[in-house]
Amino acid sequence: MERIDKLLANMGLGSRKEIKAMVKRGEILVNGAICKDAADKVDVTSDVVTAGGRKLRLRTSFSFMMNKPAGYLSASRDERDATVMDLLSEEHQRLGLFPAGRLDKDSEGLLILTNDGAFAHALMSPRHHVDKRYFVRYDGILHEHAVTAFESGITIDGGERCLPAKLELLEPGEAVVTVQEGRYHQVKRMIAAVGGRVIYLKRLAVGPVLLDETLRLGKYRELTDEEFQTLAILSGLWRSEE
């Protein structure tokens, strides 16, 4: 059960103050009856709420994609460093979002932020092997045999065996890497294992969801229903017929 003023404010209908004013004017109906108190609770799965005569699709789950800039931690908070949460508007800071997956402080690109614990958990679970694709600039020279080494599963730091991954060599010093896992500094360590040193890393895609290149660094937008559904199905949260 959710407080109606908080729920509707989170859904972007207005500020808490504006929702309270709408309630006072009798513009909010719950199951056909005028809502008298902004503190009333509603059940998002069964109650029908209308605002100014318009039926609302109630929801508490919010997920965004951000084009993360370098210099920010993928964390909810940190004592010392700026986090991606600092890039959110006040309105979105109130949603209780957190990063689903990590990018290093110096990495850029697609970061998913959600307040949906089940979605985040499914997306990050190592069991589900959701592909992550990265554009990489590196120092050093990588040879074709690095491509086969990635395919057969690279061993990093003398012991950790990675799942098969894809390395596409572009111009000298540039590559695209696709991995199925999210180990600590994974791409940097894999490139190091074949003789390179990553100097720039940008996540281009998570599963089939691509970074929206119209988002400038530090900007974000809500995932479309289709993007959310694709990721929910891929990560095993939903079955495709649901």
Ligand code: URA
């Ligand atoms: N691999 C890395 O090494 N760093 C990232 O930020 C993401 C993947």
